[in-house]
Amino acid sequence: MAPAPERDPRLTRLRLPLFLTRAGMLAERVLRCFWPVLSIVMGVLAALMLGLHDLAPIEAVWGLGVAAVLAVLGFGLRGALRFRWPGRGAALARLDETLPGRPIRALLDDQAIGAGDAASAAVWRAHQARMAARAAAARPVRPDLRLAARDPYALRYVALLALAIGLIFGSVWRVGSVAEMAPGGAALAGGPTWEGWVEPPRYTGLPTLYLNDIPEGAMRVPEGSRITLRFYGEVGALTLAETVSGRVGELPSAADPQQEFGVAQGGALRIDGPGGRAWDVSVIADAAPGISVSAPPETGAAGEMTLPFAARDDYGVTGGEAVIALDIGALDRRYGLAVAPEPREAITVPLPLPIAGDRADFDEKLIEDFSKHPWANLPVTFTLSATDAAGQVGQAAPFAASLPARHFFDPLAAAIAEQRRDLLWSRENAPRVAQVLRAVSHRPDEVFRSETAYLRLRVTLRRLENFTAHGLSTAQRDEIAEALWGLAMLLEEGDLGDALERLRRAQERLSEAMKNGASDQEIAELMQELREATDDYLSQLSRQAQQEGQQGEQGQPQDGDSMQMTQNDLQRMMDRIQELMEQGRMAEAQQALEELQQLMENMRVTQGQQGEGGQSEGQRAMEGLADTLRDQQGLSDQAFRDLQEQFNPGAGAGQSRQNEGRNGGQGRGQSHEGQGEGQQQGQGGDGDDTRQGQNGQQRGDESGAGSLADRQQALREELNRQQGGLPGAGTPEGDAARDALGRAGRAMDGAEEALRGDDLAEAIDRQAEAIEALREGMRALGEAMAQEQQGNQQQGQGMAEGDMRANDRDPLGRQAGANGALGTDEGMLQGEDVYRRARELLDEIRRRSGEGERPDVELDYLRRLLDRF
Template identity: 70%
Template sequence: MALPKGPGLVMRKLRLPLALTWGGLMAQAVLRAFWPLISIVLFALALTMLGLHDLVPVEVVWGMGALCVLAAVVTGIRGIRRLQWPTQAQALARLDETLPGRPIQALLDDQAIGSTDAASVAVWRAHQARMAERVATAQAPAPDLRLARSDPFALRYVALLTFLVALLFGSIWRVATVADMAPSKLDLASGPAWEGWVEPPRYTAKPTLYLADVRGNDLPVPEGSRITLRFYGEVGALSLAETVSQRGEAPPASDPVQDFTVARNGELRIDGPGGRGWAVRIVPDAAPEIAIEGTAEAEATGEMKLPFTASDDYGVIAGQAVIALDQDAIVRRYGLAADPDAREALLVPLPMPIAGDRRAFSETLIEDYSKHAWANLPVTFTLSVEDAAGQVTQTPATAMVLPARRFFDPLAAAVIEQRRDLLWARANAPRVAQILRAVSHRPEDLFRSQTAYLRLRFILRRLETATIRGLKAEQQEELAEALWDLAIQLEEGDLADALERLRRAQERLSEAMKDGASDQEIAELMQELRQATDNYLQQLSRQAQQNGEQGDQQQAQNSMQMTQDDLQRMMDRIQELMEQGRMAEAEQALQELQQMMENMRVTQGQGQGSQSAGQQAMEGLAETLREQQGLSDQAFRDLQEQFNPGAQAGESQGNQGRNGGQGRGQSHQGEGQGRGQADGDDGDGTQQGQESLADRQQALRDELGRQQGRMPGAGTPAGDAAREALDRAGRAMEGAEQSLRQDDYAGAIDQQSEAMEALREGMRALGEAMAEQQQSQPGQGSAEGDMQTQNRDPLGRNTGSNGSLGSPENLLQGEDVYRRARELLDEIRRRSGEGERPEVERNYLQRLLERF
């Protein structure tokens, strides 16, 4: 590398970094000299861009402007004095300071001694060569722009932040509006000016009206509107004349700002150059309206429904219903002859539309007052609504009976009547106790259940004890609640078999027709009768199948033959007569139906080789459990295929049906549904695809309902537990059916799992009921126990020798069960951790891990 011959060569090599270094020094000097001026300019621009000058008087604006100009001049002069332009030598020295050994200065130096010594010259040239290499790497240093010593309060940052806020939320065009506030501009204006606005109340949702845009002199405004006027120019050039407000102390007519509320019709006029006038007309806010549509009615469960309509020109905000006792309409006899205890009127908020327009709507007040002391007594309904303006409108007091649940069982109705008398007045307590004691004198003639009788006697003793010591309000409410529960038990009863349920439904319907029940109550009781009849016929059919052909022929000769279609036609005829108001004929037809049902008898076959009712019920539940497991497998397969469209039906990887095998189509389904291959099906389930999973789930739920009607063990704790478990299974199946119809396979699988668990609990409880029954009947227990030892439960275990469900025997033996369990658990964990799987599938797998 050739050594530089002089400063000129060095400057040419360092031209760019030296220029940048000089620019940095220049920026550093200018910023330190003029930062106060820059801060003042940014702050003033920010205030004008935000439009703050429009919010203060013009005098303040120009005073602040003069102050800013003065400060800018002072800081500008001070900055010019302090400004020192950097020289090239300063830039060169600043650049040389950033390099190790100051190589630039070394290149510019000359050898002072030893210039005649060849060795010394060689050393000097080698030194300059190294310095030249360092100079080649020279880069311009960053300028020192720190001003903390000059600006310890960081005023420059405050100005910069204010300017950035103005850029975001202000406008640069507002800066020019400052010039319009100059005195010369105001003097050169053509004349005074005015502005005005009419602001309606917010609840009207109407926009603000600019008076200058109003055409014509007619000015309709909503009631409660506010008018604002501003006068510009010489004070007194414009003045206001109005007769629409009722201001007690009005400001001078020439005041530049006028603000008032429209209170009446009148005239609004601006006098002066460019003035205008309007005839202000108030648009009144109409009061809200409300009306009761029809009469209050109660469903069979006691829920009251009272339809009503409401309207308002701007919308209803709230409503209330007041229910008061109509003592003048009450027949004061028996328990109602005493003076009633003081009770406040019922205050119920009216339902309002959650979304939508409230200017006109129809709603229904739904409440349940079956437990109230005024249930089924004359009351008055007063409905009221309120609008945003505070106007309240209420309906006239409408007299009607407070709808509540009605009891058709005579004993339940008597208990409810005494409960009403007790709530009517605590003074009725001795009379209520006397009547209840008379009712329970001969329980065998009135009570169907000993439990209900014992509950009544317990309530009676508590009532008599409280009456002697003085009945208190808390005890009154507790006894009323106990009487309500007793009446519910007497009304609904504990009906175990289908025949008793049928008789009960017939009795309730007959009582309802005699008592003049509403159409809705009769319709619900008629539906209950249809269901009870259907269960009874299914039980008869099941028992008939247990008998041989010879027994069927003998039964056909000795009993009445009737098809289900005949019964349906008879019930349709009864419902038609009731709808037409021909209650006498309907009651006669109901009695005929009851007699025909009583004549239907099927003698259960008895034989050494026949199965008992408990065994048949156990087999039916086992089949239902297998069918439910198949439906659950099918639903899980469809869940996988829903998020894997490329796979064919039944071919999802790792998906195995109840009968095993990957993607075996109909093998995922229950027994009788997996023969697709044998019947010519291609294995993808197309042969049975005509019937959806939801329909099959519904059919399985219906089959479970039929099995419930044939279950033995009624009245025993184990039998009741089995029925309760099957009720849960039925509800879970219904939920699974709804989820399947909505294509919610994950929810359906959860419901199906609950159904299977409930079925297993029901089978365990049924086995306990069978064991208890066999222990009470030793002769039959031996024969039936021998048969059950040859059978296995749905899990593949022996059922035991005494009819008990299950045994100490495990489902699988040896290490295979643990190995298989570990494999299944590891596979579930692996799939739940795969992020590419759909979220709904991963959630389902996570729930499986939490459960197992």
């Protein structure tokens, strides 16, 4: 007789897998039979831990409790009837099903045929051995705990989630408090008890206080806090006494089970009865917000006002506004301002607030343009106010100043703007305004530079006189005022399509601004306007000279008094003017501006009559692209240094002999910021080699200011400007150059986006693409210039090298040697500042030797030069 499966020695190795399989079957059957009971229990525990029974009426709590008990009993009885304890045989069968060939069943079988035959017995033993080896590899069977068919609405998971929320946000100790709802339960639990909370206003960001955890004594709470108390047990056993709410009139009973009130003042809070407690409550007052003007308002060249201000509050400012009122007492009541002004409301504008960050203490700037307002440039008072979340308003002391607005430097434009102001001041000024405008236009040839402006003035004047004769309405006044504003802007700006007129106007506006003591921001923007006008004028002169073919015709050398200047020389002169103005040396700046005006006038005469002087448009474009390429390479080097420093902070301690510094300049032993006692050798001490970009900032100083993304954006804008003036339009080479620069621009946009996302690796890849595209664009532009030079029948037209050959000079500007000699009798370093020039040449050699993409032959030659000098 075969042994029972429980005692069969052949199954000894299967004890652990068999035990685990059986346990899994038990869990499977328990869960299938009793999952409703478990779900109900978890839901009830979650409700008790969250204290939901304290919020519901006692009748509802009792009703739900009874329903839950009955449901547990019913589902429990049904599960007990369906439950079957898993036996060992069932576990063996399940485990055997997972094995190939059912080895466990084979082990439990006996040989029925041929038991006396030795050969048959040997085969049977071999078969048993193979089955034993297979059975030894058995693994516990995973239980099937899926209940989707029995619980299609996943109620068990809802109950489990509720239990998890109760464990995290509730308290296990609250479960026992349900016993107090039974008759006499509170007394059995040890008598009456209470709970309380202090909830500060939400805008304070402070946490809720649990009164049961606060010992007796002093207690400080924010103003406007809410106190909630709950009394449990026999009604009247606990009572409340307080003087912090300031409530008067009909009050609720001191023994009410639930008390709720706000804290309006300091006072006493006391709970009388068993386990009572008392506190002396002091209120943390909510201070009113404060605001002040940080600096006098400034005016931009376009007329926008910038008013810095500072605001603060203990919990944060939520809003604010600026009220601008006319200071009638400080007004000079003459001319058109002598009459009584028409009623006009004060200007009210909202104050800007930080989009992100702390609003408890911040500095911001109010930027608005009031150039068209009747009070423009008149004395006003600024009254700033700030509001906090509690509704309190803090107001700054009135600040008196002139309302910043656009300044008209053209005398005629200023006169038109003044008459417009007088008309808006009061309609009584309409006859006087018409009279002044008629007097201004009496001799148009002596006053107006543009026939269009004169005709617009006459039309506006005729309409004003017609409206005045029939009674000037408010809408008609505003229409005339808008027309006068457009006329003043036309007279001030002039015809922007005429480069010479724009240049003269920019010089006049800058000169007038220096005389009138304009702000630094206005002067900076006017200087930028002068730079742009100068570039446009030089481009126009170059195109005119090429079209007329005067450069090829005038091949004779210049006289000894003539002077050659490049666009960089002009930029340095304008840099010097701006530097003098920033230092307050207006007299010297005015003199330098007059010298620049004379120089530009002489250059105009020379270009117009002799065709000598400045560079061609293609040369300037090539030089600008070369500068952009160098700046992009320096920016890429800095991004690479920053990427290195992220992984190796010690890598930025210094620079090697032939590398570039962190800010894109060369240096030996310099820090990555280029600061310290020794400046980078790649920067000139006097700043003469600084290149000026169209953004009005020195490129040589860009490496030390601004973030990488801002510098990349400025470089992209400079490339856009250069693309607009690129020569060779319509030719295959010119189109190829534009396509390449377009790719470079898109790569720069990608680099900027990556830099703003702090992805330095991606930014370096995009910058490499931009550098390669810039090189392709420069190669295509060079081919376009070469094609243009071959097609030009006159030697040297539009090329600086042709000018040098016509003047018999070498590329350094020196006279060539006699009798066709290759050398020269002149020194290589001309002028007074020979040491600066030598330093520049040495820095350029160092820079080129650090560019790994150059040919090996050139790099070897440059290194030999460095070793020698």
